[in-house]
Amino acid sequence: MEDMSRNIMKKTEDLKKEIKLLKEENTKTKRNLMWKVRKLEKDKVLVENEKMRLDREVKSLRGEIERFRSPPLVVATITEVLEDGKLVVKSSTGPHFVINYSRLLDKKSLEPGSRVALNQQTFSIVNVLPSEKDPLISGMEVEEKPEVSYEQIGGLEEQVVEIKETVELPLKKPELFANIGIEPPKGVLLYGPPGTGKTLLAKAVANETNATFIKIVASEFVKKYIGEGARLVRGVFELAKEKAPSIIFIDEIDAIAAKRLKSSTSGDREVQRTLMQLLAEMDGFEARGDVGIVAATNRPDILDPALLRPGRFDRFIEVPIPNEDGRMEILKIHTRNMSLEEEVDIRLVASLTEGASGADLKAICTEAGMFAIREERSSVTMNDFMDAIDKIVGLEKEEEVRREAGVMYG
Ligand SMILES: Nc1ncnc2c1ncn2[C@@H]1O[C@H](COP(=O)(O)OP(=O)(O)OP(=O)(O)O)[C@@H](O)[C@H]1O
Known part of the structure; x- marks a missing residue:
């Protein structure tokens, strides 16, 4: 009897142990499963994100394909706005068209001179294009009466007196020169190291004479507008006359006016043409007029003597490093x-x-x-x-x- 009861107890013990083990195992499995579920959930989010990203990419590629498939648009310029909601446009290929335009377009942007893109088949306006940028304007700085006065220039008293005499006076009082019977200088060359106030001096003259300040950087002209230098120089002088009184300031003039070298590459020839145009423009205008020309350089020693002849840049003002x-x-x-x-x-x-x-x-x-x-x-x-x-x-x-x-x- 005792044996039996011991046996039962042992069995009970064993069973309890087994239950405990099973419970532990169960907890472990549960934890493992939970961990797996969490991981799967994370993976799901990642896959969903990836799907979204790919959807977006597909969409943008479809748009791209669509753009490649769509026929090219015709560029046209509006020449007339008619009263009945129609426009007369001149297409870049030549003919004029009368077209309707969508009321959704901003009417203010549809004026004579505006550029538009037209559908090739229906000739409806697809887009109003930004106005064509004149390369001349982007190569130059134009400032109506710059806000620099002589008080903002330090340590250049003599240079201020000289520039007043040579650039300001002919613009302000040309009759003084006419009465005495002398020609004022046409062009004034400021020379000296960088950052010494050459631009400031030219701007101050423009301010004092209420003139438009037109600055071109010769080195930029040569670099940016290959083959166009001469045309641009002409354009600058035309603009100066249009905006007169004005001061043309040519910075880094050595870039177009260095002494002629024997070897002549096509680049050199282009620079030559630009210089020739500049000389022709200077020769062709009146010194007592209302356009003043000031040039600046750090390298006066390399300038072509043709530029420094009387009637061209014949006055030199040194702008040195200050003491x-x-x-x-x-x-x-x-x-x-x-x-x-x-x-x-x-x-x-x-x-x-x-x-x-x-x-x-x-x-x-x-x-x-x-x-x-x-x-x-x-x-x-x-x-x-x-x-x-x-x-x-x-x-x-x-x-x-x-x-x-x-x-x-x-
Ligand atoms: N004499 C000066 N008095 C007061 N400020 C000056 C003077 N010189 C130069 N500066 C200051 O330095 C700036 C650059 O000068 P500025 O452009 O006139 O030099 P620059 O001689 O034309 O140089 P660069 O040869 O490099 O064109 C000016 O805007 C001004 O703030």
Whole structure:
């Protein structure tokens, strides 16, 4: 009896153990299954995302195919807007058409001169096109009366007097020259290192004479508009006459007016043609008229003497790197509106910046201001200026090393 009861107990024990094991196994399996379900759910989301992405790609490729399949559109220019909701357009292939247009189009953009794209079969307007950009305009800067006055130019008193006499006076009082019986200079050449204020001087003259300032960068012209230089020069002079009084400022003139080299590539010939056109334009107009011509270069030594003959650029004004007093004047101008700590000694900044151009000094002031802003201060300290000098002078040195192969002005 006792044996039996022990046996039963043992069996019960074993069964309990087995149940416990099974329970544990069950929990494990459950956990595994849950983990698998979660993973599958994650995979599902990934697959769904991927599907969405592929759907989008298919859609965009379909659009692309559609675009390739659609017939080309005809470009036309509106010549007349008729009263009954119709337009007369001149297609780029020649003929004129009278067409209807959708009321959904912005009526304001449909005016004579606007360019539109037409469906080849139905001749309905598919698109109003942006106006054609004249390459002449994108190669030049045109400013009606620039906002630069002589007070914003530091350390160039003599140059200001000279430019007033040679460019401003003939524009303002041509009769003075006529009475005395002399021709004022036609073109004035400003020469000196980069960033010394040549553009500023030309802009200030334009401001003083209420003239339109038309700036072209000769090197850009040669690079961007191959084969078009001469036409563009003509265009610039035409525009200057149209907008008169005006000042034409030709920056980096050496790019089109370097001494003629013996070897002549097609690029050289193109530059030659541009220069010839410039000379022809200068020869063809009245010095006492209302267009002033100012050119600038860092390399006066390489200019073609033909350009410097009387009646062309026959006045030269040197715009040098400022001396200490000049630097002081320029620093005063650029710190005029800055909030400075009392300790800031501009004279010391001027004495520590030997060799800096006006543009460098402006950069030093801006950088000093940036140091203060970065440290969330509301005024600039002497330390900020010292750090700024280090930074800008350091950059200059790097630049010098990079340029070391080129022969520079001075
Ligand atoms: N004499 C100066 N007085 C005050 N600011 C100056 C002076 N020179 C240069 N600057 C500052 O540097 C900037 C660049 O000068 P600017 O464009 O006149 O030089 P640039 O001689 O025409 O140079 P580049 O030969 O590179 O065309 C000016 O906008 C001005 O802020």
